[in-house]
Structures are given as C-alpha cells and as structure tokens.
Amino acid sequence: MVSFELNGKDVSVDVPEETPLLWVLRDELQMTGTKFGCGIAQCGACTVMLNGMTRRSCVTPVSMVDGSSVTTIEGIDGPEAEAVQAAWEGLDVPQCGWCQSGQVMSATALLMEIPKPSDEDIDNAMAGNICRCATYVRIRKAIHDAADKLEG
C-alpha cells in the first residue's frame, strides 16, 4: 500500500511498488488530466509536481511518492498557476492540447522560482516539454504575459 497526498487529499493505492505514478494517477485515481506521451521521460506530457518540484510521472515508481505531496493539473493553484492559466486562455495557447497540462506544470514551476524569466530561462525550463503542434511561440509569450500579470 502506498499513501500520499494528491491535490491536497490523502490517497492510498494497493499496486505493485514499481508501478509508474502516471499509471496510478490515470488508472487508479481517475486523474486523467496528466497525459501519457512517450513513457521514457522525453516529452514532458506527464509532468506533475512532487513536493513542489516538477517530476515526470511516467518514470516515477509510485513507491517513491509514499508520504509525499503530488499535485496534478487538476489541483494546481496559487498565483503563478492562475496567471499561467489566464495567459494560456488569453493567447489560445493549446492547439491539440495533449501536451498542455505538462507545459502548464513546467511554466508554473518556472515562475515560482523566477518571477520574471528571460527567454533563456524559459528555454531551459521548457526544453523537456515537447509540443507536437509546435505552439512554442505562444507558450513563450504566455509565460511572459503571466510574469507581467504577476508583477502587477
């Protein structure tokens, strides 16, 4: 049995300890906002927050999160997350949308550490989040817009 906090609520799952967290989120806990993209930590679609830091859930054994706090796209909140989601809506960032929950998680994590990121900061933070629709220009603009909004 593995127990952890998911989006502020305590959950327990009875699965083999090597089961990827992504499988647990989607199949056991019905949190399907987090997507499967590649399964090998190359695309970023499965990004969640583990104890406040980005984590690829497809390569995370569920045993690793026992006793930890996991936040998914369904539960992320706070000023940075709200600014990111508003900027995403404002620019219609998503196209097909598959990668976007991962993009939002990484963008939020970046702004939590660097409130006013440069293009280079954005490139470094977002390099592991691939978008097959190539919405990268809008993603970068939206992160800048979110930073401006946070700055007031």
Add this chain to the structure above:
Amino acid sequence: MRKTILTAALLCAAPAFFALPTLAETVNGLRTVDEFDGIEDQTERSVALFSEMMAVIEHPRCLNCHPVGDTPRQGMDMHPHVPPVVRGDADFGAPGMRCNTCHGEENFAFSTGEGSIPGHSPWQLAPIEMGWVGKSASEICAQLKDPARNGGKDMDALHEHNATDGLVGWGWEPGKGREPAPGTQEIFGQLTKAWIETGSACPEG
C-alpha cells in the same frame, strides 16, 4: 568477479620461438595494483598507476557527467543529453527542469519497452572546475590534486571519494544496456591509494 588473462589466447596461439609477453591480469579491463609492482622507480610506478586510473576517468560512463561546459553527455558516443538540459547554478539543472525532474533515487526500467532511466541520490553534474572532457592525463592529474578544483579535498579525501562515493560507484553498476566503467570501484580505490602512496606523480604534458 571474472578475471581475464589478456594474453591467454595469444599465448596458446603463439609459436614457441616467440618471447613470452608479460602477463597482464585485468579485472573487467582494469589492471590491479600488483600489476605495477615490477616498476622499481617509485615515480615511474606512480605515473603508471595514474595512467591506469585514466582508463576509468576517461570512460564515457564517468566523462558524461564531468563536462567542461554546461551540457551533460549521454551514451558511449557521449552525445549531448536528450532532452536538452543545462548545468544550472547548483550543477542540478535549471529552475523548472532540475535533474530530479526525471532522475530518481535509482535506475527505473521503462514500462513501455527496453531501457531504463538512470538514477541515484544524489544525481547531478560534477562542478565545472572538475570537468574532464577533452583534457589530457597530465591536466586531469593536476586538477585532481588541486583542492581549488577537486572540491577542497586533500589526498585522503580524494581516495575516499574514488573508493566509496555512491555516485562514482554508479559508474560500475549502470544497469542493463549500459557499459560499466572498467574494473571495479574497489580496484579504482586501490589504484588511487597506491598512486597517492607513491607520491601522486602526474604524467608529463
């Protein structure tokens, strides 16, 4: 541990009138300290011991995380890390994309096919002043002995690091599909100790 007599096959095949070559006993491609006992000059022996340590130091399993720039390498061909990542202020990646965004406390097999993502706690780059890629044995030797470029270690601490550090040790236990560093960490530690005890001499540039 499997021992390999490098010259065994050669000896079997060699015509009897050839002079017998010197036996070189290795463990997974790394000579053990006793192989250097025949070198009488202490400084020469020290240099030879360091040259053997270089077989480990120069292996991609070790070099990949000792870049001289800001990009880790991967694989035996030492290609740039994929996805693209940067060193960051603490040798631990960029805000939003730290090493532990993907790397965990131990290797984790992919659920969708062959392979695994490497892991260890900690998992991070060697500091840039400890970069080795592209440097000569002489340069690396001087660097290893310089506390300003070895993490403030004296020679005892350097031996301890080579002989027992867990992340260094991962190089010999990299998991299925990855070639381990030559020898074992134990032998690497013994070579380091013997190199230090013989004066930690460096090869000439």
